Amino acid sequence: GAGVSQSPSNKVTEKGKDVELRCDPISGHTALYWYRQRLGQGLEFLIYFQGNSAPDKSGLPSDRFSAERTGESVSTLTIQRTQQEDSAVYLCASSLFVRSETQYFGPGTRLLVL
């Protein structure tokens, strides 16, 4: 079946511009997660959704980052006024329930801020 999909696969933007990253989870998965992976490093948790709600936003690096989820399906991660340090791979994962441990990852969006 279809896995987690993300778009765009690559994004190059200029410093100061806003970007939107999209995640389509596995159909029927109620939990959705966003992680950031800087070059050569491990994954850093950003935010998770239980249904359309985000109970814990403390992982977001700054107030320039926001995320939403609609229809218990697609999620969008928005970065406003991008900075060069935002350059990274942004990975989305989903799981059947929040209490389900196995998370399935998408291919990621590679963001480069010039």
Place this chain on the structure above:
Amino acid sequence: GENVEQHPSTLSVQEGDSAVIKCTYSDSASNYFPWYKQELGKGPQLIIDIRSNVGEKKDQRIAVTLNKTAKHFSLHITETQPEDSAVYFCAATSGDAGNKLTFGGGTRVLVKP
């Protein structure tokens, strides 16, 4: 919060040899420990996981061991093959905060033919 350390950062082995990657965690409440394999340009793929009520788990050439007392867990790959070359990540979660995973820094494994 949880902190996961992973060693080594790079590992080069001859085809057919074994590879071992070790991780330590800090939060004694962590109870689920997955291992992910990430190939170049792709997202992480779950290869094996272990829960805190189990000490060892095997799946063909891959095994994971967990020592709860010492708070460390290890990935063992036997009879390595060139297609095992990738970056491997360990992770841990206590099930709180939506089961968010805390990842180690990754191990780049190179299997030389």
